[in-house]
Amino acid sequence: MKTKYYYLKATLAFILAVGTVLPLTAQGDKEISTLFGNKEGGIDNGGWGGLTFGYTKIKDKDTYLMGARGGWLIDHHFTLGLAGHGFVSDKEYYNLDMENLDKGFNLAGGYGGLFLEAIIAPNYPVHVSIPVIIGAGGVSYIENTSWNDYDSNYEPYILDSDAFFVFEPGLEVELNVVRFMRISIGGSYRYTSKIDMVKSSQTMLRGFNGYFGLKFGAF
Numbered sequence: 001m002k003t004k005y006y007y008l009k010a011t012l013a014f015i016l017a018v019g020t021v022l023p024l025t026a027q028g029d030k031e032i033s034t035l036f037g038n039k040e041g042g043i044d045n046g047g048w049g050g051l052t053f054g055y056t057k058i059k060d061k062d063t064y065l066m067g068a069r070g071g072w073l074i075d076h077h078f079t080l081g082l083a084g085h086g087f088v089s090d091k092e093y094y095n096l097d098m099e100n101l102d103k104g105f106n107l108a109g110g111y112g113g114l115f116l117e118a119i120i121a122p123n124y125p126v127h128v129s130i131p132v133i134i135g136a137g138g139v140s141y142i143e144n145t146s147w148n149d150y151d152s153n154y155e156p157y158i159l160d161s162d163a164f165f166v167f168e169p170g171l172e173v174e175l176n177v178v179r180f181m182r183i184s185i186g187g188s189y190r191y192t193s194k195i196d197m198v199k200s201s202q203t204m205l206r207g208f209n210g211y212f213g214l215k216f217g218a219f
Helices: 002-025
Strands: 045-058 061-074 078-089 105-120 126-143 158-178 181-192 207-218
Touching (some): 061 207
């Protein structure tokens, strides 16, 4: 528990430090700049929303992520908002249900929460951003069922499930396509609290993600 909060505090301190330094280094003159302030002393406000499409491995199986994120863009350099991701494995897990050993299950879940992002040199066509998600989520083993088995009253059988805390820092390379659209490619590390589920490691959700993102808004 102590290690988790140490990394959380360290990352937040780093993001705030980046947000403080960037406006200072971005100006070629010798005028003094304030935090999140332009030359006239005001703040440029913007906002955006977007989608992400990612890949990771959980329990050595291919798992796909899809998410949405967005928020208030402060002076072009810092985003404060919300983000969420859903994930599902395309592979089946067997030998989980002791009464039905031949029954297969898919791993599915999601997480989301506070979204923080520091943007380095946003006015350049290609630049770097540092996103962080801090929140919570849930994960389940759901019985694998074909489309033919679905009807209006169908409820999937959930073998086991658990909730977790998540802390996910990342690094992205971003491209300004047009004034209202950006695309990005990046990676992140998903750190979660311990998972308590049948025949599963407590750290099975921890790992690296790779993803592609789209952003639309007023930058």
